[in-house]
Amino acid sequence: MRRATVEWQVCGLCNYDCSYCVQSPKNRVGHPSESEVSRFLDFFERLPGAWEVKMTGGEPFAFGGFLERIVPGLVARTPHTVSVLTNLSAPRAQLERFAALTRGRLGIVSASLHLEHVELDAFVAKARALRAAIDPAASMVINAVLVPGRLDRVEAARAAVEAAGLRFFPQVMKLGGGVVDYDDADRPAVDRLIGISPSPRRANVAPGYRGRLCWTGVDYFVLTQRGDAWRCRTARRFDEGFLGNVLDGTFALGDAPEPCTYDICPCTVPANRGMIEGVGEATA
Numbered sequence: 001m002r003r004a005t006v007e008w009q010v011c012g013l014c015n016y017d018c019s020y021c022v023q024s025p026k027n028r029v030g031h032p033s034e035s036e037v038s039r040f041l042d043f044f045e046r047l048p049g050a051w052e053v054k055m056t057g058g059e060p061f062a063f064g065g066f067l068e069r070i071v072p073g074l075v076a077r078t079p080h081t082v083s084v085l086t087n088l089s090a091p092r093a094q095l096e097r098f099a100a101l102t103r104g105r106l107g108i109v110s111a112s113l114h115l116e117h118v119e120l121d122a123f124v125a126k127a128r129a130l131r132a133a134i135d136p137a138a139s140m141v142i143n144a145v146l147v148p149g150r151l152d153r154v155e156a157a158r159a160a161v162e163a164a165g166l167r168f169f170p171q172v173m174k175l176g177g178g179v180v181d182y183d184d185a186d187r188p189a190v191d192r193l194i195g196i197s198p199s200p201r202r203a204n205v206a207p208g209y210r211g212r213l214c215w216t217g218v219d220y221f222v223l224t225q226r227g228d229a230w231r232c233r234t235a236r237r238f239d240e241g242f243l244g245n246v247l248d249g250t251f252a253l254g255d256a257p258e259p260c261t262y263d264i265c266p267c268t269v270p271a272n273r274g275m276i277e278g279v280g281e282a283t284a
């Protein structure tokens with residue numbers, strides 16, 4: 001079953017600078033103005049139906065307007081479910097406020113573990129505290145990128161995350177529109193971490209779905225901090241599938257699925273929300 005979802009890059013700015021970040025430093029800047037935040041909230045209030053609004057960055061909590069205006073505004077003014085992708089660097093008090101604000105309205109917290117910036121035990125303790133504070137019915141997952149040559153640390157992270165009762169989600173590293181070609185030394189650990197042919201719910205291996213019918217652009221879209229809407233991340237990369245701008249009133253969704261024309265589908269969200277013909281479990 002499809003679950004209508006928008007992935008909204010609420011800001012570009014981020015307080016980390018990961019060596020493997022898919023966003024270039026020159027793009028990891030900026031956030032909407034006060035008046036743009038108001039217009040985004042107006043847009044989400046008008047958006048028909050009940051959507052999952054999955055907010056990403058940059059780092060959403062690095063933008064003060066995220067917790068002060070966007071989250072409370074979505075909860076108060078719309079019927080939508082709130083989800084977030086965060087590096088979990090926000091102070092505990094902010095995370096607790098997020099948990100309180102989203103009670104009864106939270107979909108998923110995707111917390112990314114960046115071992116270049118955090119100490120594993122401290123991150124796991126913080127993640128565990130957040131898990132205890134959020135809606136019991138909401139999902140929480142800990143993502144980690146499989147950085148070549150550093151997979152022993154990722155395996156240790158998985159053990160610590162799972163020992164804390166949290167779900168671990170490995171992601172193959174993306175590079176130049178494709179994925180890293182792991183060498184023979186890394187391959188056994190990659191296989192241990194992601195398994196053979198994992199589903200999009202268990203790991204992100206950036207597969208290709210060319211030719212399959214895809215409902216992105218109908219029941220799913222990506223939205224930038226400037227209000228531009230695109231069918232999916234890959235379409236945006238190729239400057240295709242533009243749906244207009246939600247701030248200037250030109251936004252319009254399609255009304256029928258279209259076959260995928262791309263070799264790589266780098267994000268598991270469309271698959272896990274049931275957008276792609278014959279793919280995904282539509283569960284998280």
Ligand code: SF4
Nearest residue numbers: 014016017018021087
């Ligand atoms: S935390 Fe995320 S957005 Fe920020 S630099 Fe790292 S990978 Fe990029």
Ligand code: SF4
Nearest residue numbers: 209214232234260265
């Ligand atoms: S299958 Fe993936 S890459 Fe293809 S159109 Fe759908 S979301 Fe985009």
